[in-house]
Amino acid sequence: xxxxxxxxxxxxxxxxxxxxxxxxxxxxxxxxxxxxxxxxxxxxxxxxxxxxxxxxxxxxxxxxxxxxxxxxxxxxxxxxxxxxxxxxxxxxxxxxxxxxxxxxxxxxxxxxxxxxxxxxxxxxxxxxxxxxxxxxxxxxxxxx
Numbered sequence: 770x771x772x773x774x775x776x777x778x779x780x781x782x783x784x785x786x787x788x789x790x791x792x793x794x795x796x797x798x799x800x801x802x803x804x805x806x807x808x809x810x811x812x813x814x815x816x817x818x819x820x821x822x823x824x825x826x827x828x829x830x831x832x833x834x835x836x837x838x839x840x841x842x843x844x845x846x847x848x849x850x851x852x853x854x855x856x857x858x859x860x861x862x863x864x865x866x867x868x869x870x871x872x873x874x875x876x877x878x879x880x881x882x883x884x885x886x887x888x889x890x891x892x893x894x895x896x897x898x899x900x901x902x903x904x905x906x907x908x909x910x911x912x913x
Contacts, residue, residue: 789809806847
């Protein structure tokens with residue numbers, strides 16, 4: 770039951786990312802790609818700070834105890850959103866998201882398969898390969 774609930778939440782979250790891509794793609798055309806990216810992360814930082822103040826239970830001081838490479842997630846998030854802001858007006862929301870999901874699938878499968886970054890190892894099986902091939906086919910079909 771937990772898995773099904775997670776899948777529902779993940780699908781809903783994916784839908785929100787597509788909405789974000791559409792909204793920020795249009796905003797980026799009007800105000801600029803970097804400006805849109807800044808706005809997104811500025812607003813996100815304010816919201817995260819408010820949530821942290823009222824609901825935070827962790828310890829930010831522990832960030833200094835991690836290797837510095839563990840902290841590149843912010844750069845990755847900026848890159849992701851900037852790609853959407855630039856790409857959505859060029860190829861559309863759907864194709865942008867398919868391309869991003871294909872990249873996520875390939876990288877996720879490799880991380881799982883090799884246990885990179887401390888993740889639990891999950892071998893790449895035929896079902897995962899089939900899913901990847903179908904996603905690649907969807908991407909190829911959108912090119913023509």
